[in-house]
Amino acid sequence: MNRKKLQETCLNYIRDVLSEDESIQVLIQELPINGEVVPVLSALHEEFGQNLDEALIECSFPAVDRTVPDISFFMVLITIADDVAPERIQVISEAIAVLNFCLPCGCFALKPGGQLLCYRLTVPLSEWLTEEAFQKEAFVSLAQAMKISEQYIAVLLDLLYGTITLEEFYSFLPVK
Numbered sequence: 001m002n003r004k005k006l007q008e009t010c011l012n013y014i015r016d017v018l019s020e021d022e023s024i025q026v027l028i029q030e031l032p033i034n035g036e037v038v039p040v041l042s043a044l045h046e047e048f049g050q051n052l053d054e055a056l057i058e059c060s061f062p063a064v065d066r067t068v069p070d071i072s073f074f075m076v077l078i079t080i081a082d083d084v085a086p087e088r089i090q091v092i093s094e095a096i097a098v099l100n101f102c103l104p105c106g107c108f109a110l111k112p113g114g115q116l117l118c119y120r121l122t123v124p125l126s127e128w129l130t131e132e133a134f135q136k137e138a139f140v141s142l143a144q145a146m147k148i149s150e151q152y153i154a155v156l157l158d159l160l161y162g163t164i165t166l167e168e169f170y171s172f173l174p175v176k
Helices: 003-018 086-102 131-160 166-170
Strands: 024-033 036-048 053-060 071-081 107-110 117-126
Touching: 003 024, 003 036, 003 053, 003 071, 003 131, 036 131, 053 131, 071 131, 086 107, 086 131, 086 166, 107 131, 117 131, 131 166
Parallel strands: none
Antiparallel strands: 024 036, 036 053, 053 071, 071 117, 107 117
16 A cells, blocks of 8 residues: 555554544544645644643654655644743743653644644554554554643643642652
8 A cells, every 4th residue: 555545544553543522523634744735634633631631633754865765754743822922931941841851652742833732643654554553553652642742731731820839739740
């Protein structure tokens, strides 16, 4: 199966699985990423994390270095907040720098411009896998990204909106 078809089939599989959850609205659309238009699965999860917050989950196979043969890069981007106030950028930046040190994979980040707080995970997937194995590997990566970001969304939002201090935020981290 060619790369484009393998990736498209994978996003359709993920869409079908996520659509089984009534709290998740899912669609696939063509969007520009890294200067190339690619299919992007967008899922609005209305009950994300322990406080049942809203999060936008996006999955895609962005156009990256095509000189790497037989590898697709699967990216998961979970937007946690799209309203980061300029006066909170510094404290959020400090918090996610320390938090990222504690994570097994992926990272929290502020998108350029500082307005969006998100979690991002990109993993290489071998195109030598069977179609089913490729889909399952992508879904496991998505599940891992969701698990990690769900674990910290409430405390990050508390810090973002000033409900807790940076010192209190640090007390929630596994490494002190």
